[in-house]
Structure formats: C-alpha cells, structure tokens
Amino acid sequence: MRVELERRPQHSALFSAVSPFIALALTVIAGAVLFSAMGKNPLDALFSFFIEPLTEVWSLHELAIKAAPLILIAVGLSVCFRSNNWNIGAEGQFIIGAVSGSLLPIMFHEWDSVLVLPIMLIMGAIGGALYAAIPALLKTRFNTNEILSSLMLVYVAQLFLDWIVRGPWRNPEGFNFPESREFDPEAVLPELVPASGRADLGIVFAVVAALLTWFMLSYMLRGFRITVLGQSARAGRFAGFSATGMVFFAFIFSGALAGFAGISEVSGSIEQLQPVISPGYGFTAIIVAFLGRLNPLGIIAAGLVLALTYLGGEAAQISIGLSDKIARVFQGLLLFFVLACDTLIHYRVHIRRSEQSELAGEGT
C-alpha cells in the first residue's frame, strides 16, 4: 500500500475551511486512544480534559488568562510565517519584554502615577522588539539562519531572567525567595470582572491586536507585501518590495507583540517577576498560529483551544490523576494533525494497494 499525492489545479476552498476541524477531531480521537492505553476511561478523561474547564465561570476566566498571551504572540508570528521569516524565539522575546517592562515597577516603585502602566506596556513591547531585531539583523547583515539564532536567544533570555530575579532584582523584603518585589497596584493590569474571576485586560489587548493585524493583512498595502514576499521573494523584488525591510518588520512586529504579551502576563497575572514566568507560551503560540491558518481571526479561536489544553492538563491531573505533561503531548499531536490536514488543501491523496493497480482505492 502506498500513498500518492496529486497536486490540485487550485487549492481546495472546502479543505482550507475544514482542515483545522479535522485536525481537532483527529487529536481528540488520538487522545481517547492515549487515555485508554493508560488505563483510564477515555470518555471520562476527555470530559475532564476538554469540557469540565468550560463549565464554571472562574475557569473561563483562567481560559482567558491563558489565551491572551497565546493569541498576542501567535498574531505576531502569523506575520512572520506569512512573510517566510521563521521566528522561533518568541519565548525569549516574551521574557525580555516582561523584564524590560518590569524595570519601572521594580526599580522605581516609589513613583506612583496613572502613567506607570502604559509606560510599562510600551517598554515591554520595545524590549521584545529589540530582542527580536537581533536575529533579523544577523539574518539580513550576515545571512545567519534566523531559526537557530532566535532559538538560541530563548535560552539566553531564560538565563538572564533567572539571574536578574535571583540577583539584582531580588525582593529585599522577600525572605530571600528568588522573586522580585511585588508590583504596586498602579502597575497591575486591571481585572475585567473582579467579582467572578481573575481575567484581566490582557485578553482585550489580544483580541484588539488580532483585529488590527487582520485589517492590516487584508486591506493594507503592507499586508499585500507580506504575502507577496512570503510566497515569492523574486516576485516581491520585481514589485520593488524590500526583502530586508520585510525581515525587520516581521521580526520587530512579532517581537513587540511577544514582549507586550510578556509584560501583560507579568503585570496582570503574576504581579512580580519569578525565575520562570511562562509555561512555554512562545512555543505553543507556534501551534496556535498554524491551527489558526496564519489568519488573525482564526488565531483568536485557536488560542482559546490551546489555552484549553493547558487548563485540561491541570484539570486531568487533579480529577483523574493524569500527568499534566499530557497537555504538551496533545499540543504536539495537534500540530502534527494540523500540518497533515493542510496537505489536503493543495493535494488530492490517493491510497494505492500496489504500484500496478491504478486508482485501486481513493481517499481524501
């Protein structure tokens, strides 16, 4: 038996719409198989993983908290990936954004003003953008592979955060715990509905960023340039679009959003710096971007789905004693299925029983 692909004359509109849903369905099926292999009732496990977190209001708030950074980062990455720039280091830009934004509430905590929060957010975005500009500079100036350089900078950022929290920024009144000073109230992102849960303005920022980016990609010349340069650098050159400029734009744009996500997360939900501030949001956002088919509107939905896997992992750990590592497994599987299903958009898939028998079996 062998699998053969036949290129479609035009990409299939049907499959570009349904492929993310097929991928989700396949992930749930794979999850059921995985759960029963671990000796759990698959229906119970799937229920506590995917449904239970959605049944209570406080838990919906947690969903919004987890979805906000994922959406913010993934929206930036969608611009990168569309323009064929592989920024894999969003996790590092997230961390550097959080550190640069925290400069104000940690070093100048006496300053008490309504301006504190907006300045923090802007500094976070600038920090992330500058950190992302490093791989862009190395790529354009020295032809250095941006995948490897941006990824290496993640490790550097993680170690830098670890150092600054344990060293110079350790809370002087913190009983020697490796934590920074807690942020004062004016440096904390306001909660949306404090009566019912913790969700803060972060999710609003995320949705606004997604809408604005969608508008840019759909209706502005900049969006057109991104698509042209991404699909054919040669065509872009003939049209007079600057490839170098686009590398910088894509990296700085996505770095700024990742940095903004970092400072929003720290200011909204952690309210201080800790040695580890992200459960891998920067990497999970790559899955979000692909599940959302690199479309900012799709990314909003995809961000909620991936946020659910984080919550589901925690819920499954508490209610049925599964390892919370299973969330990462689900995320990896989901990305595999998303990529495999995307093949259906551009190709017809034929499954042949042997090399001789033509069209022995056809499947899609």
Add this chain to the structure above:
Amino acid sequence: MESVALAEAILLTITTASTPLLLAAMGELVAERSGVLNLGVEGMIIIGAVVAFVGAFTTGNPYIGVLCGAVAGCLFSLLFGFMTLTLVTNQVATGLALTILGLGLSGMIGESFVGRAGVQLEPIAVPVLSGLPLLGPLIFNQDLLFYLSILGVVGVGWFLFRTRLGLQLRAIGDNHGSAHALGISVIKTRYCAVMFGGICAGLAGAQLSLVYTPQWVENMSAGRGWIALALVVFASWRPLRVLAGAYLFGTVTIGQLHAQALGFAIPSQFLTALPYLATIVVLVLISRNRRLTLTNTPASLGQAFVPDR
C-alpha cells in the same frame, strides 16, 4: 604527575560532553545532505534519552538501553519522514512539532523515573592500546557510544564522498528533480537518510541518560539538538568539520563548568549561557562567508519533492 591526571580527567569530560553533539550532528548532516531539514533533533534526542533510560533501568542492561534509545529515535524520525516526505508538509513546522511532541512525551514517560539511579554504560578497554600513556585512557578506554561516534563520523565521510550511494544521496540533496530524472529514488533515499538521523539522535539521547549523567532529568537535552543543527551549518555539511565543531562546543561547555567551579566573579547564569551565545557567534562567522555557504549548502535543502508522473 598530578597535573597530567587532572588534564586527563578534564579531557575525558570534554569527550563525554562532545559525544552527544557529534552523534546528533552527524545524523542530521546525512539527512540534510539528502535535502531534508529535520528541526526535530531536540525531540528525537530527548525521546531517545528517556526510552534508553527506561530500557536500561527495567532490564538492568545498558546495552538494551542503547538499543531502545536508537529505536525510539528511529521511530520518531519515521513519523517526521512520513509527514514531510509522503504528505509533503512544511519541514520547518513539522520539525518543531516533533520537538514539542518529544519534550511532552518524554516528560510523561519519564515522570515515575525522576530521581532514580540509572545504569551506567561502562567503558570498554581496547586491548594493548588502552595501556598507552595519556591517549590510552582518553581514546581507547571509552564507552561504546564514543567509539560509535568517532567511527560513525569517519564512516559517514567515506560513505558520502567515496561511494556511489553517497554520491546519489548528495545528488538528491542538490537537485532532486534531476536525481529523479536519472532514476534515483528520491523519496526512498530520503527516508533512509532521515532514519539514520533519527537513530543517531536516539543514540545521542542514550549517551546523555546512560553516560553523561546516568539518570533521567526532564528536558535533559537542554538545547543540544539545536546546537547540533547549528554544528551542521558550522561544519558547512562536512563530516570531519562536524567532529571538530562538536569538540569545540564540548570544550566550551566543560570550560564554563570549570569556570563556575572555580568561583569566578561572573554569575553562573552568564557562564551557562556561553554555549548558546557561542553558537550564535559561530553561525555568524560561518554564514557571513556567502561563497562558502553557497557552495556547500545542499541546494534542495528543505524543499518538498512530489514526483510528477
């Protein structure tokens, strides 16, 4: 005498730190020479590490562990091969998926083994030669995986540049369309190359959990897969330069550890960051030389191939 013993001990730790990089990079080199960019090295290493540990732990035999690690790496690479070669998915994204899946799955498999004492892969002394001063203990009294890494890299060099099959593999990597027209099976060769990469990465993982630190620690690969990828670029796709690069990075890693132990006034985090920063610096130095990279980079690297019929 004491300083000789110390130098010997340090050199031994360098070989131990370099071997996993060398194994993983030499596997990836073959895959990339055939035109496949597998960014999932990190995932294959970590799954190899955990499966090797569990295999050795449950049977008590480290060699069964090594075998398990190689098989796990190979299975992971087959998954990558099926996705990118049969279903022609994007190689960069699929490699990332493999890494994410590997990190998650290894954490799950290894959860109940955290903190357990592992089984050490013992050195095998080569008769007579291991008695040589200095070189003896360093080169001829090592574990199986060290010998495999050295013989492997020499073997890969011979295979790629001295055999017909190696020539075909490089032809596929440079122009898969022409290779296909000549009647070479592009997909089959690439599957083999990717699987070789997976086996090597699995062995690199086994080295980490059976030799380097014989225990299971979550995320113990610590970016070595990515450094191995960078080494292939650094080596401009040449096996002997991979050997040199791996030992250079092993030396940096061990050097920063000794610097930490000596208690320099530099924060330990900065020293730990050195291998990652060194990777970036080295990449910049190599890739700024456009002629060198253009002549050596496999021209079809990362491109999907769908045979027309």
